[in-house]
Amino acid sequence: MKPGRMIIEVMRSFFKKPVTIKYPAVAFEMPDKFRGKLKFYPEKCIGCKMCMRDCPTGAITINKIGDKQFEAEIDLGKCIYCAQCVDSCLKKALEATKDVELAQLDSRKLKVVFNASPKNTP
Amino acid sequence: MHDSHKFKIPIGPQHPALKEPESFSVALKGEKILGVDIRLGYNHRGIEKACEERTFLQDVYLVERVCGICSHSHSTCFVQAVEEIAGLEIPSRAKYLRTLIAELERVHSHLLWLGVAGHEIGFDTLLMYTWRDREIVMDILAQFTGNRVNYGMNTIGGVRRDIDVSQVKDALKAVDTLQERTKYYIEIATSEVTIIKRLSGVGVLSYEDALRLDAVGPTARASGVKRDVRKDDPYAAYADVSFDVITDNHSDVYGRTVVRLKELLESFKIIRQVLENLPAGPIAIKAPRKIPAGEAISRYEAPRGEDVHFVKSNGGEKPERVKIRAPTLANVQAVKHMLKDRFLADMPIVIAAIDPCFSCTDRSIEISYLDDARKKEVLTWPELHAYSIDWHRKRGIDFSSLNKKLKEGFKTS
Numbered sequence: 001m002k003p004g005r006m007i008i009e010v011m012r013s014f015f016k017k018p019v020t021i022k023y024p025a026v027a028f029e030m031p032d033k034f035r036g037k038l039k040f041y042p043e044k045c046i047g048c049k050m051c052m053r054d055c056p057t058g059a060i061t062i063n064k065i066g067d068k069q070f071e072a073e074i075d076l077g078k079c080i081y082c083a084q085c086v087d088s089c090l091k092k093a094l095e096a097t098k099d100v101e102l103a104q105l106d107s108r109k110l111k112v113v114f115n116a117s118p119k120n121t122p
Numbered sequence: 123m124h125d126s127h128k129f130k131i132p133i134g135p136q137h138p139a140l141k142e143p144e145s146f147s148v149a150l151k152g153e154k155i156l157g158v159d160i161r162l163g164y165n166h167r168g169i170e171k172a173c174e175e176r177t178f179l180q181d182v183y184l185v186e187r188v189c190g191i192c193s194h195s196h197s198t199c200f201v202q203a204v205e206e207i208a209g210l211e212i213p214s215r216a217k218y219l220r221t222l223i224a225e226l227e228r229v230h231s232h233l234l235w236l237g238v239a240g241h242e243i244g245f246d247t248l249l250m251y252t253w254r255d256r257e258i259v260m261d262i263l264a265q266f267t268g269n270r271v272n273y274g275m276n277t278i279g280g281v282r283r284d285i286d287v288s289q290v291k292d293a294l295k296a297v298d299t300l301q302e303r304t305k306y307y308i309e310i311a312t313s314e315v316t317i318i319k320r321l322s323g324v325g326v327l328s329y330e331d332a333l334r335l336d337a338v339g340p341t342a343r344a345s346g347v348k349r350d351v352r353k354d355d356p357y358a359a360y361a362d363v364s365f366d367v368i369t370d371n372h373s374d375v376y377g378r379t380v381v382r383l384k385e386l387l388e389s390f391k392i393i394r395q396v397l398e399n400l401p402a403g404p405i406a407i408k409a410p411r412k413i414p415a416g417e418a419i420s421r422y423e424a425p426r427g428e429d430v431h432f433v434k435s436n437g438g439e440k441p442e443r444v445k446i447r448a449p450t451l452a453n454v455q456a457v458k459h460m461l462k463d464r465f466l467a468d469m470p471i472v473i474a475a476i477d478p479c480f481s482c483t484d485r486s487i488e489i490s491y492l493d494d495a496r497k498k499e500v501l502t503w504p505e506l507h508a509y510s511i512d513w514h515r516k517r518g519i520d521f522s523s524l525n526k527k528l529k530e531g532f533k534t535s
Contacts, residue, residue, distance in 0.1 A: 009251075019254055033268035033283055056180040082183045082274045087282060 030098040035083040037099040040072040042115035044093035051085035051094060060085055065117035076102050077110040128156065133469065135164045140473070141238075142480040150466060158461045160454060165481040173444035178204055178413055181441065182276055185431075188446060189482040190271055191234065194220075194227045195424035196431070196446065196482075197276040202357060203420035203433040204278050204441075208413045214359070215403045216280035221359040222396045223267065223275050225389045229300065230259045231425035232382045232389075235477045236307065239379060242471045243320045248310070255303045262293050280406025290397050297390050304386045311379055321376035325460040325472035328373055335459060338452045339427020340385065341476050343369045344377035351423040363395045375475040412439055424449050426477045448482035 021028050030036065038060070047070045051060050059078035065071050072094075083096040104110050129150045135143035143164040149156040169188055173181045186197040198220055205212060233256040240248030260270045266285055267273035275281050311317055327337065332345035342349050350367040352360045368384040370377040415437040422429045427449030434443040453476040460472050501509060514521060 019257065031264040031268060033266075034264070035268050035274065054177070054179055056176065056183040080183060080187075080272075081269075082272075084179065084183065084274075087277070 030100060034098050034100075035081045035086075035096040037076065037097050037102055037112075038072075038074055038079070038083075038085070039095045039097050040074070040114035041093045041095070042070060042072070044091045045070045045072070046091055046093075048090060050088045050090060054084050054088040056080060056082065056084065063117070065115075069115070071116050072114045074112045074114070075110060076112060077107060127151070131466075140470075142478070144478075144480045146469075146473075148461075148466065148469070153465050153467070155461050155464055155466060155469070158458050160458055162451075162454070162480065163484050166484040167481070170444050170446060170485065173441060175440070177411070177439045178278060178435075178441060179409075179411075181444065182278065183274070185444075185446065186272055186274070186276075188448065189424075189479055191231050191479065192227060192424045192426065192429070192482075193272050194223050194275060195422055195429050196448075198224065198358070199420045199422035199424075199429050199431040200433065200444070201276045201278055202422070203418040203431050204413060204435075205409075206418040206420065207416040207433065207435050208278070208410060210279050210407060210409060212280050212407060213404045214401045215284075216405050217359040218396050218400050219281045219283075219285065219405065220276065221363070222285075222393060223263070223273060223281075224358065225392045225396070226259055226263050226266070228389050228425045229386055229393075230256055230263065231477070232386050233259065235382060235425075235474075236379070238474055238477075239375075239471065242474045243317070245316065248307075252307070255300060258296050258300055262296050265289055265292065277406060277409070279409035280404070282406070284405050285400075290400070294394065294397055297393055301387065301390045304383060304390070308380075308383045308387075311383055317379075318376060321374065321379060321471070322372070323374055323376075324464070324468045325375045325457075325475055326373055327456055327460050331459055332373075332456065335456045336452050337427075337456045338449050339424070339477075340378055340381045341427065341453050341456060343367070344381045345373045346371050349428075351421045351428050355421055357420075357422065359396065360392075362399070363392050365392050375471055378475050412437065413441075417443075426450060426479060427452060446482075446485065448479060450476065450479045450483040451485075454478070454483065 045062065047062060047064060047068075049062050052058075052062055057078045057080055059075045059080075061073040063071050063073065081096070086094045086096050102110070131148045131150055133146040133148055134140050135145045145161040145164065147159040147161070149158075169184065173184060176184060182197050182201060185200045186193045188196045233252045237249040237252040237256070240246065240252065263273065264270050266289060267275045267283055275283060327335075327341070327345050329346045331337075332342045332347050337345065337347070338349070346369050348367055348369050351357070352365075353367050365388045368381050368388060370381045370384075372380065413435040415435055417432070417434040420431045420433070422431075429449055430445075430447040432443070432445035433441055436442040457473055457476055457478075461469060464472070511521065
């Protein structure tokens with residue numbers, strides 16, 4: 001075994017661009033099938049609550065706020081981003097987006113209400 | 123220090139050499155290890171009980187989180203058991219896709235292990251190299267499933283995501299790069315003097331001992347035991363692909379390194395065959411919400427060895443019992459044997475060589491008394507609850523007053 005066998009690899013690495021992405025400064029795209037923050041389309045929801053039934057952590061709640069009108073309350077702290085609710089939804093009223101920057105300092109801000117009823121509107 | 127002196131050193135639960143909390147109590151004479159006591163249970167999460175509280179579909183995501191590295195292994199194993207009870211015949215494309223993700227997972231797990239092993243023997247360059255190349259396979263996994271870990275690929279009755287032609291092309295190209303890299307690592311492992319000298323003769327587990335202690339996976343195969351669930355009891359699409367079971371006769375940590383590296387090449391072989399012969403058709407069939415009464419055992423060759431799941435259904439939406447046997451539990455007894463009469467400095471690499479995953483292993487506690495080996499005690503849920511309250515009260519912590527204080531604290535703030 002000759003000493004310094006890895007030296008070629010080391011020299012080559014001098015001229016390569018870094019593998020690391022300088023994350024907050026440089027944005028990067030999530031893969032196409034990525035399961036991020038959920039999006040709710042209230043006009044499609046029929047209130048069957050299949051998503052509530054299949055959610056492994058109980059992160060999603062569908063409330064009736066009026067005649068054929070529903071709001072979705074999603075607890076992003078509880079959500080494990082498996083997107084089972086998206087698969088369970090019969091009317092495709094839920095969608096997983098590529099949004100990953102969800103960190104909050106205040107845990108109350110992790111509760112997201114889509115199509116909120118007047119009492120839930122901040 | 124006198125030679126006749128014996129010392130007992132606690133290593134863990136919190137220790138820089140161990141990545142997970144696990145306690146090893148080492149009896150030493152000088153530098154030599156006289157015996158090791160392993161105590162599991164610091165990471166018990168009550169997953170089996172939690173499985174009984176959720177529906178079969180919710181459990182798929184729960185068992186996926188038993189292990190972060192072999193998440194696909196646990197979910198596939200569970201899903202296979204449920205499908206067997208329900209009598210579901212899943213489409214062949216789903217079987218192939220499960221095999222594909224399983225092998226990609228094995229590649230990423232073995233590369234991760236090689237890096238960790240390099241780190242434990244002070245060869246950090248190897249860690250940097252392998253983890254850089256691991257990114258390639260992590261990227262393919264993200265392309266195929268959406269996530270780097272916890273893929274969420276399995277569902278009862280098939281898989282959830284399909285792959286298309288352009289992804290297949292990308293993956294084949296990436297596999298070529300990885301194969302080239304792996305060949306380089308094999309060359310390094312078989313010719314680099316520092317690796318050979320550091321790993322040879324360390325953590326020896328003979329063929330007989332491997333059989334007697336029921337070692338599984340690469341740990342057993344490095345001792346010459348030709349045992350692989352993929353070959354012995356083919357599941358998913360393993361019956362349709364050709365590959366060899368890698369064994370080695372070194373019986374030490376060096377053998378385990380060689381087995382894992384050569385297994386990578388076999389994995390690339392399987393990935394190529396799967397991608398080229400991917401059958402067309404649906405990826406999932408509709409599964410019933412209520413699984414008929416029955417029970418099944420499912421076996422799966424995880425990167426660390428044989429993973430076993432037992433599922434019992436009583437005809438409802440929720441399972442009556444789920445039992446998970448992670449591969450580390452089978453191998454941890456062998457570690458005790460490997461360390462005896464060896465040096466203390468070998469301990470980190472010997473423990474790392476079984477690729478331990480202690481969080482996956484911790485299930486439940488059975489108390490056996492040291493003075494009487496036959497006397498055993500199993501605590502029921504209410505007994506355990508009373509025991510824990512009593513344990514804390516003896517040490518001056520009373521939760522009833524603590525709870526009150528916490529509530530008052532919230533009110534005032």
